[in-house]
Amino acid sequence: MSDALISVQDLTLRFRTDEGLVTAVDNVSFDIAPGEVLGLVGESGSGKSVTAKSLMMLNAENSVYDERSRITLRVDGKEIDVLSLQRPRDQIVIRGGAISMIFQEPMASFAPAITIGDQMVEQLLIHSDMSKAEAKKVSIEMLERVGIPEPAQRFNQYAFEFSGGMRQRAMIAMALSTKPRLLIADEPTTALDVTIQAQVIELMKDLVDEFHMSILFITHDLGVIAQTADRVAVMYLGNLVETGTVRQVINSPAHPYTRGLLNALPKLNDLDAPLTPVPGDIPSPLDRPTGCVFHTRCQEYIGDVCKQQVPEYSFDSGNHQVACHLASQEKSA
Amino acid sequence: MSDILISAKELSVHFPLRGFTFGERPVVRACQGINLDIPKGSFVGLVGESGSGKTTLGRAMLKAAPISEGSVTFTDTDVTYDLATLDGQELKDYRKRAQLIFQDPYAALSPRMTVRDIIAEPLEVMKITKTREETDARVREIAAMCRLNLEHLRRFPHAFSGGQRQRISIARALVSDPHFIVADESVAALDVSIQADVLNLLRSIQEQNHITFLFISHDLSVIAHTCDFVAVMYLGNIVEAAPTRKLFSETAHPYTKALLSAIPSLDPDDQHKAEKLEGEIPSPINPPPGCRFHTRCRFAKDRCKTEVPEWREMSEGHSVACHFAEELA
Numbered sequence: 211m212s213d214a215l216i217s218v219q220d221l222t223l224r225f226r227t228d229e230g231l232v233t234a235v236d237n238v239s240f241d242i243a244p245g246e247v248l249g250l251v252g253e254s255g256s257g258k259s260v261t262a263k264s265l266m267m268l269n270a271e272n273s274v275y276d277e278r279s280r281i282t283l284r285v286d287g288k289e290i291d292v293l294s295l296q297r298p299r300d301q302i303v304i305r306g307g308a309i310s311m312i313f314q315e316p317m318a319s320f321a322p323a324i325t326i327g328d329q330m331v332e333q334l335l336i337h338s339d340m341s342k343a344e345a346k347k348v349s350i351e352m353l354e355r356v357g358i359p360e361p362a363q364r365f366n367q368y369a370f371e372f373s374g375g376m377r378q379r380a381m382i383a384m385a386l387s388t389k390p391r392l393l394i395a396d397e398p399t400t401a402l403d404v405t406i407q408a409q410v411i412e413l414m415k416d417l418v419d420e421f422h423m424s425i426l427f428i429t430h431d432l433g434v435i436a437q438t439a440d441r442v443a444v445m446y447l448g449n450l451v452e453t454g455t456v457r458q459v460i461n462s463p464a465h466p467y468t469r470g471l472l473n474a475l476p477k478l479n480d481l482d483a484p485l486t487p488v489p490g491d492i493p494s495p496l497d498r499p500t501g502c503v504f505h506t507r508c509q510e511y512i513g514d515v516c517k518q519q520v521p522e523y524s525f526d527s528g529n530h531q532v533a534c535h536l537a538s539q540e541k542s543a
Numbered sequence: 544m545s546d547i548l549i550s551a552k553e554l555s556v557h558f559p560l561r562g563f564t565f566g567e568r569p570v571v572r573a574c575q576g577i578n579l580d581i582p583k584g585s586f587v588g589l590v591g592e593s594g595s596g597k598t599t600l601g602r603a604m605l606k607a608a609p610i611s612e613g614s615v616t617f618t619d620t621d622v623t624y625d626l627a628t629l630d631g632q633e634l635k636d637y638r639k640r641a642q643l644i645f646q647d648p649y650a651a652l653s654p655r656m657t658v659r660d661i662i663a664e665p666l667e668v669m670k671i672t673k674t675r676e677e678t679d680a681r682v683r684e685i686a687a688m689c690r691l692n693l694e695h696l697r698r699f700p701h702a703f704s705g706g707q708r709q710r711i712s713i714a715r716a717l718v719s720d721p722h723f724i725v726a727d728e729s730v731a732a733l734d735v736s737i738q739a740d741v742l743n744l745l746r747s748i749q750e751q752n753h754i755t756f757l758f759i760s761h762d763l764s765v766i767a768h769t770c771d772f773v774a775v776m777y778l779g780n781i782v783e784a785a786p787t788r789k790l791f792s793e794t795a796h797p798y799t800k801a802l803l804s805a806i807p808s809l810d811p812d813d814q815h816k817a818e819k820l821e822g823e824i825p826s827p828i829n830p831p832p833g834c835r836f837h838t839r840c841r842f843a844k845d846r847c848k849t850e851v852p853e854w855r856e857m858s859e860g861h862s863v864a865c866h867f868a869e870e871l872a
Contacts, residue, residue: 253734254705373823374593403592403761405820408805412819430734433807456811474739476768478806481788485768487740491704 214241215391215424216265216283216309222276223257223264231274232495234260236448236503242392247418247425249439249456251432251471255492257448258428262394265426266304266311267295283308285391307337310385314397316377320369326353327365330384337388352383356413375406379413386417396428411438432475436460444468447492447503454530464532466510502535512536546618548583548723548755549604553613556596556603560828571827573599575779576613578854581723586749586756588770588787590763590802594824595776597759601725604757605641606634617641619722639669642716646728648708652700658711659696662686665719681718688751689714689744706737710744717748725757730765742769763802767791772860775799778835779827781854785861795857795868797840834866842867 223235235257242248252258263269265281281292285308295301303309313319321329327349334345346365353361356379369377378398385393395414399407415438418425427438435442435456442459444452444467452465463469470488477483490507493499499506505516515535523531524538556574573596581587591597602608604615606626615626617637624637645651652661662682665671672678686696689710700708709729716724726745730738746769749756760766766773767787774784775798783796794800801820820839825831831838837847844867852864865871 253736375823403824404763404805405592405801406823408807408819411807431807432735433809436809436811437807460809460811471736472809474736475809476739476742476762476764477809478764478767478791478803481767481791485739485742487738487743488736489740491706491737492734 213243214284215244215246216281217241218261218265219280219282220276221261221264221279221281223260223269223279224274224276225270226272226274229496233498234273234448234495235264236498238445238448238450240443240450240453242424242426244391244424245418245422246441247427247439249435249442250426250428250445251430251435251442252445253430253492255447255495256445257495258445259396261445262311262396262426262428265292265392265394266309267292267301268305268311283392302337306333306385306388306390308390309392309394310388310390311394311396312378312381312385312398314400316374316381316401317369319381320377322369325366325368326372326380326384327367330365330387333384334387348387349383352387353380356380356383356386356417357409358383374402375409378402378406378410382410382413382417386421386423389421390423392424392426394426394428397430398427399434400429400431407434414438432460432471444471447498448495449503449533451504451534452530452532454532455528458528458530464530464537465504465534466508466536467504470507470509502533510536512539546583547580548618549581550616550618551577551579551600551604551613552616553578554600554603554610554615555612556599556608557611558609569828572779572830573608573827574603575830576854577779577781579774579781579784581755581757582772583755584749584753585772586746586758586770588766588773589757589759589776590761590766590773591776592761592824594778594827596779596827597776598727600776601643601727601757601759604723605643605725606637607643617723635669639671639719640721641723641725642719642721644709644712644716644724644726644729647732648705648712649732651712652708654700657697657699658686658691658703661700661711662696662714662718665715669719671719685714685718688717688748704737705733706740709733709737709741713741713744713748717752717754721754723755723757725759727759728761729758731760731762738765745769764806775802778824778830780835780864782836782865783861783863789858789861793858793861795861795863795871796865797842797871798836800871801839834864842871 219239221235221238224231224233238261250258275293283290283292292304330349331345334340350361350365353364358364358379399410439456442456443450446467452468463472473486474488476485488507493506501517501519502521505511521533521535523533525531554574554577558571558573560569589597599608603610606629610627617624629637659682663678666678672681691710730741758770770787773787773790774781777798783799822839833849834847834852837843846866852866854864856862
């Protein structure tokens with residue numbers, strides 16, 4: 211396992227709030243190999259963004275990492291213990307150095323009163339020893355690479371002069387200009403139209419091959435996952451309920467929640483299939499169910515064991531993991 | 544075909560831009576020459592990218608956007624309204640019959656009102672009920688239809704999840720007993736697991752109460768599953784309209800084809816390249832001449848650049864605006 215680019219082990223993260231400690235992420239472990247695209251799926255409130263932000267230590271001041279949590283980043287033959295980086299200058303490596311992030315809403319992520327070019331140059335000056343002129347040249351090349359027409363003129367424009375799709379391209383150009391090993395993409399296409407989404411997904415696929423980087427791709431859209439990811443991790447209320455290759459998870463989902471998500475999705479090749487919602491709502495993280503966190507909404511609930519015991523991960527041969535009592539019973543039977 | 548409830552004929556909605564003192568004021572042509580008939584009791588979908596004018600068309604049908612040219616006619620069992628000239632008491636009456644469900648259930652509900660007051664407000668404003676008892680009875684009836692219980696009615700919106708809030712918005716729209724509802728991106732803000740629940744609720748309300756829906760969405764797969772009839776919009780024009788199944792099996796317009804192929808497939812082995820649509824939707828202030836889609840169309844020929852394609856019926860119920868639809872279908 212030590213050839214993974216980044217290993218997350220037993221990540222447990224709580225937030226201090228007025229109502230007490232809120233568990234946002236509970237005992238989550240996963241690895242991302244170099245060049246791999248890991249899709250992280252889940253509803254809003256499932257903790258997927260918080261998990262991703264942990265990799266860059268971007269969570270708010272009131273966050274408390276459990277002492278057993280470990281995040282290990284391996285770059286240039288060195289192991290970096292991410293959670294031990296406390297000073298901002300030590301965090302440069304995880305904030306734009308080896309790890310970059312693109313966000314859902316590109317308008318909110320660019321400073322409105324600074325040109326796109328100046329923002330791109332600024333981060334290159336921090337993360338490399340380029341001169342200003344070199345940084346400008348590299349930035350314009352990156353803008354051109356992501357398909358922005360007339361990059362030299364665009365370099366001097368502000369975010370509001372870009373359309374939604376162009377802004378997301380500029381965001382990608384900016385994130386990639388420091389040549390990160392891992393790109394965290396938090397719902398990068400959710401705010402875009404399907405036609406533009408298709409363009410951005412294609413661009414990201416090309417860039418993975420070209421730069422040989424890994425991507426942690428966060429989305430709630432299983433269709434986008436099916437088209438981009440190599441492996442998928444499904445989150446529910448701060449827990450990882452299922453992980454496997456994209457074919458394992460989408461073609462033979464093992465957790466009732468994954469099955470529920472797939473059944474709720476409108477499918478174009480079968481217009482007669484009824485849409486089956488996952489019943490109920492995601493519970494408040496202040497009031498996490500005991501046992502299996504999904505038991506309050508589970509349609510394959512098998513009795514008290516679900517309510518009382520936290521399910522262990524069970525594996526099958528292909529490293530397809532699932533945390534469900536039903537699945538482990540079937541396996542032992 | 545059954546009776547037509549609402550009918551748009553050559554409808555255009557233009558918004559003049561402010562701040563231009565000299566010369567001709569630029570005009571945003573949000574909708575241009577739209578023809579759309581919505582039959583009674585149907586569930587019509589309107590799909591298109593952002594900026595295609597679908598929201599404006601929905602609002603024009605509610606007389607919430609100005610009708611610059613053409614007409615919108617609303618024909619109920621007892622009345623006929625020409626929306627372009629509707630005002631006074633008749634407009635008030637139309638407001639009871641036609642309602643809107645918004646996209647964002649977090650922004651659409653006042654945080655200072657209880658759910659009971661939110662749902663009851665239209666009844667009081669429109670003076671539909673006379674007494675408080677009558678109002679309460681009506682609110683409870685509608686709440687039950689939208690699967691909200693009595694306990695919910697006493698709470699404030701912040702205590703609810705996205706799906707529950709959307710059910711409250713639906714209840715508020717339903718309370719005046721409308722015959723026509725425009726649902727503008729009503730599931731776009733919801734998670735897929737909840738989205739299915741709201742779609743099923745809208746569908747069952749439509750079937751039980753015979754309400755006619757105009758369902759606006761950017762998501763073709765959602766439209767495909769809920770609507771009987773679909774109209775596709777691009778830059779202020781309807782480019783193709785057909786019964787849902789026909790639209791998917793006999794797609795004629797290149798834009799509809801591009802939209803369909805852009806939907807990511809759920810099959811990881813189906814790595815088909817999307818029929819890539821280059822560039823982005825042009826500005827509606829200065830739309831391209833001829834066919835408005837020609838700047839992004841793979842099949843565009845010289846004729847498309849100059850000649851506006853005619854809106855014509857290809858087969859029963861299936862209309863399209865493309866010079867070469869027959870060859871491409």
